[in-house]
Amino acid sequence: MLQADQLAAIRAERLIFRDLSFTLGAGEALIVRGPNGAGKSTLLRVLAGLLPPAAGRLTWQGEDALLDPPLHARRIAYLGHQDAIKPALTAAENLRFAASLSGGDIAAALAALALAPLADLPARLFSAGQKRRLALARIALSNAPLWLLDEPTNALDDAAVALLATLIATHLSQGGLLIAASHTPLPLPRTTELTLG
């Protein structure tokens, strides 16, 4: 269970948000909404432990989550607004580092995002949507309980959004947690919404 208590974030001496509190239990999804620049990405970076909060506490199962960043990192799968794809490597090779950490099955993760036929193709030949799917395959690969997705549907077509919905539904049904920042509505049954700005 993830609990945020009175979180605040400051970037470049500007207060992005403050007094942000929420609780998320196993199998629950939280969608962060708000206009451009409202701090959705900043919130996800704070939750990931990449940006220390200016105030407030983040707890995981009742314990301070950010006390040990490497331990917290193993709990999360983070999709940033950048895809973190190396153009020189093939799709399968791009996932190899993540797979060697989590022990996940690369072929299954690629298949979950309909990328199996492209596994041996260099990622520089991929379209924007295919790169996004490859970044999502890295999330599918991980066995982390908490997924933090920043605009996961960016550049995705309808078929890929449906694949993403299936992926998220499976993750939630296994007791996983999801926090996503998204402009477009995600096709999920039960979600809580958090509006910033």
Add this chain to the structure above:
Amino acid sequence: MTPFLALIRRELALAVRHGSDTVAALLFFLVTTALFPLAIGPAPATLSGLAPGIVWVAALLATLLPLDRLFGADYEDGSLDQLLLSGLSPLGIAAGKSIAHWLLTGLPLLIAAGPIAVMLRIDPTHIAPLLAGLLPGTLTLSLLGTAGAALVLGSRRPGTLLPILILPLATPVLIFGTIAATTDHPKPELLLLTALLAAAAPLCPLAAGAGLRAAAQ
């Protein structure tokens, strides 16, 4: 496989794919050292006195070449966030990057330095101390370079800032390295080079790790 080894394997796989970038430092080393006999004349007496200095300066500059891409590429495409969230500590990431940088730059330079020194007519008794100095020397330079590359990350002109930051710190390595290869009793200098490596090994990854954390914010 531990995350640390996985990181080094990832770096080596990327280096193989970016082959031209990888051999650029070695080619730079070979070409610059080959220019000296052309510029100052092939007289063995002049060349042999200058040979250790030429090899060391060229090795130092060649080590700097790949540094601005060491973290730069990962920073720009978002991979740095994924590395920081891989469960490795920032210190571990920096140490892994240092080792990969040495394997891809320092080790090839070390292998090429012997033949190059012979080409520059170095006194044969000085070849062994030159190489014995280059081993801890290139390792120290890789560590210093990694720390510098992490600290300038996110600045507007990392390529300009990096040599200004690294070169003053690298001067002790250069001084002891060249003395070891010109004197008849190189042991004190070689021990000092090893001491520099022993100091850099824990301190540089620590500084680099702090730089990576700051850059990710």
